Amino acid sequence: MEHEPEFEKTRKNTHKRNKLMHLLISFTQPLQSFFKTIWKGASYGALFMTMLLIFSIGFDFHTGLGQIMDVILFLLIAVVSTLLTVKIGTWFIEHFKRLPSLLIASIGVSLAITIYTLDQFRQLENILPLSYLLIAVGIILGAMFGYPLSKGIKKPMSMIMLLFGVLATSAFSYWLFTPGLMNDRLSINVEPLSPVSDNPSEYGSFDVTTYTYGSGKDKQRPEFGEQVDIQTMSVNASSMIGEWSKEREWFWGFKDTNVPLNGRVWVPKGKGSFPLVLIVHGNHKMEDFSDEGYNYLGELLASRGFLTVSVDENFFNSSWSGGLAGDINGRAWLLLKHIEEMEKLSSQKDNPLFNKVNMDQIALIGHSRGGQAAILAAKFNDLDRYPNNGNMTFDFHYNIESVIALAPTDYQTLSDRKIEVDDVNYLLLQGSYDSDLSEFEGDRQYNGIDLTGRKEAMKAALYIDRANHGQFNTTWGENDTYFPFTLLLNKEPLLKGTEQRQIARTYVAGFLEATLHQNESYQPMFEDYRYALEWLPDTTYISKYEDPSYHIYSTFEEDVDVTTATSPYITIEANSLLQWYEGELEFRRDKERGTHGVFLKWDHSYSKNGTFKLNFKKALQDPFAYTMNSSLTFTAANLSDPSDQQPVDFTITASSDNGASASVKLSDVMQLQGVLPIQHTKTKYFEEGRYGEPTEPVLQTFNIPMQRFLEANNAFNPKKMNALTFEFNASEKGKVFIDQIGVNQGGLTKKGLPS
Known part of the structure; x- marks a missing residue:
């Protein structure tokens, strides 16, 4: 070939x-x-x-x-x-x-x-x-x-x-x-309990007069400028905040060395002095004035006999010219300077506030950064020197009875230490759809309030599903961020602004009635939100509460041994659970929350006999001993899978040394709510990076009266209790976090309320 x-x-x-x-x-x-x-x-x-x-x-x-x-x-x-x-x-x-x-x-x-x-x-x-x-x-x-x-x-x-x-x-x-999309929510019916007082969100019997006080030289707002009713002095805030830019000085017309004391005042008409309530806003665009956004609270509180002031701190807010370093400290200090100014005005005969202010009863309300500033002001109030500069002296020491925080921040410390305050009445409100502060940071503040029992005080928290950050302030509204970025937010699930502010009106006014007017009939709504449900819009609520009658014998803060409790006379055991471990409860984005507890997970396909048990090696002594009129108390959070929104249920069995035991099903007292899936943006593509997990665990306080156990078995003797068992037999599967197990010696039943 x-x-x-x-x-x-x-x-x-x-x-x-x-x-x-x-x-x-x-x-x-x-x-x-x-x-x-x-x-x-x-x-x-x-x-x-x-x-x-x-x-x-x-x-x-x-x-x-x-x-x-x-x-x-x-x-x-x-x-x-x-x-x-x-x-x-x-x-x-x-x-x-x-x-x-x-x-x-x-x-x-x-x-x-x-x-x-x-x-x-x-x-x-x-x-x-x-x-x-x-x-x-x-x-x-x-x-x-x-x-x-x-x-x-x-x-x-x-x-x-x-x-x-x-x-x-x-x-x-x-x-x-478009506003976005509505998250699927499992409709869970919660029956309200009969209110034991009148609706605190309704106007009271006082007519109201409004005034403004300020420098009289405000460049941007005539109500604090040439039209001001009461002229006040300026203060030097330069040692409390960071650099004051030239652009900020140009906009406002003053430097940080002569910051004005501006406020909107609602005064009840009538003789006598009235408790003083100061409201302070948080960080917003300084050019979009925030102080008038609380008019709805000022008018309501004054009508119920509280002299109320909305404090202007807009000049500390962020702007196109940048922010201020250390602004929380400045906001807190300025709040105390307003109290100082109100004390002066109340003693001067030539102004309409003469003899109107009761300086023995003071409350602070703060929103966002203002919420952290309010609790920090309570801390500064007890100090003689500024922790960040010992050369600067403080001389306040006012009688601040109550602090209310609306969606507060909690990112600032003093000398690298957490801000802690003793024996102050504290109320915390937070929304699940807060797209600005998407983590429940205020819960760390709540944990930092120590009720020592030296005086009567209470602390309460209310977590509100579908409430956002801004609608506590009418100026801020439904946009938890700036335009055009707000177009990315999922606003369809939000409560209406009027609904969210109805919750604020109810809880703020009720709390001040209970703590400043000493009207005890309002206390139950904070220990159990169901007493207020008739006054509130339809959504899911989760509440937490504590007062000096609560005595906790298991905080889970003592060590890493899962078999020990805070009390050395208690041992712990668990059986047939998928998970049993102690650890710190986290926010949505793995931030530290500052509270430890026990994590318990069960599945009936593995075992139907999962239990968590506390054994008392000796009889509990006062004040930890149970009586016929006391209650078992603990906090719990549902950590189940986000796709399963069903409430988790279990049984609590108490045993006494006479061999008798009695069981109460949790849902017969109060439901442990299902998880609340949250989607802040219109697409899940951006969710995880900005907002983290689709849910956030929120602790609910439970009180189970001893009378409930006695109804189940009258042979059971609370005074001789020797074991307490959580039996996970009522729900097929679930995961919970349990903390703060103890006894409530006060309780709603002691106040004559239905158990």
Whole structure:
């Protein structure tokens, strides 16, 4: 057989490759033509998305020049800066391009500006995916509209592209501007208990007069400027806060060395002095004044006999000129300076507050950072020197009876130590849909309140499903972040603003009635929220409570031995559980919560006999001994899977040394609520990075009267109790966290209320 010459084989192979190349080119020419047509539209789409982002910020950005000037300024910034940056970017990549340079520059500049803008506002921690999404949407929409504009609208492909462009734009706009989606919620019926007092959210018997006090020189607000009713002095706050910028000085017209004392006052008409209540806002845009957002509380409280002040601290808030370092300390200190000023005004005959203030009864209410400032003010009030600078002396020592915190922060310490206060009445309100403070930080504050028993005091917390951060303040409203980032929030599940403020009205007024007016008929609503349900909107509530009649013998803070309790006379055992361990309860994003307890998990497919048992080696002694009128108390949180919203149930069995035992099913006293899945944003894609887990464990206080055990078995003797067993036989599966096991010597039954 003759072999084919080598050069002939090479010639044939080359011919085949050329034919294949020509064939590929013929197939790809329409595609190349298509991309050449749409790239300009895609380029301008990316640029338009970037300009739109910058321009939209101008609608909620206050320079002090007025809203029209702000919008015009940001329009100029959006157009000029974006186009200028694109031109610069185009010049740099001209020699390296293969794709059209405008497209490369548009994408690069849009990404850089978008990432920088989102990072400055720190609204979402995972900003890169959001940046990529915005630019991708701009490119796609621009390409869809760019093709028909370049090729002519009558071509079939142009009509298809235009149709898809309109549909995609409509879908994206709908997604942005709709409130979001409602989370599935298992409807769990909780029967209200009969109220034992009148509705505290209703107006009282006092007519109300309003005043403002301030420097009389306020540059931004006439009510604290030339129209002020009572003129006050300014104070030097420079040692309490960080650097006061020139921009801040320009906006307000004063420095940190002469900060004004401004306040809105609601005064009950009538003779005699009235308890003093100060309300302080938190961090918001300083140009969007926050102090008037609590008018609804001021009017209500004054009508019920509390002289109420909404304190102005807007000049400590964040702004386009930056924030202030150490502002919590400044806010707390200024709050005490307002008390000092009210004491002076009440002693001066030439003003309408003369003899109106009862300085022996003072309460502080704070929202957000103001909530932390309120408890810090109570701490500063007891000190003679400033912990961060011992050269600065304090001389306050007022009788601050109560502190109320609305969705408070809890990130600041004193000399690296947690803020702790003894024997102050404390109320905490927090919403599950708080998209600003998504962790229940106030729970750490609650744990830092120590009730020593030296005087009567109580602390209570109410966790409110579907309440957000801002609606406690009418100025802040439903937006827990700034525009346009608020468009990403899932606001559909939220309570109405009037509903959320109805809860605040009820609990704030009721708490002050109980602690300042000493009206004990309001105390039960804090120990058991069901006494207030008739006055509250329909949602899920979880409450926690403690007073000096609570004596805890197992806090789980003592050691790592799961068989020991706080009392050396108690041993612990557990049987047939999937999990049994002690540890710290965490927030949604693994932050420390400051409380340890026991984690218990069971599944009847593994065993139906799971138990957790406390054995008393000797009879409990006073004040830990149970009596006929005392109650078993403990706190518990449902840690079950988020997909299972059913309440978890179990049985508690008490045994006495005469061999008798009695059992009470938890749900017969109060339900342990199911888990509450939360979705803060409209897409779960951003949830985990910004907000962490889809649920957050919240502790509920349970009180089971000894009378319930006696009804189950009258041979049982509470005074001779020798064992307490949690039997997980009522729910097929579940996981719970249990803490603070002890005895409640007061209890609702002792107050003559139904058990």
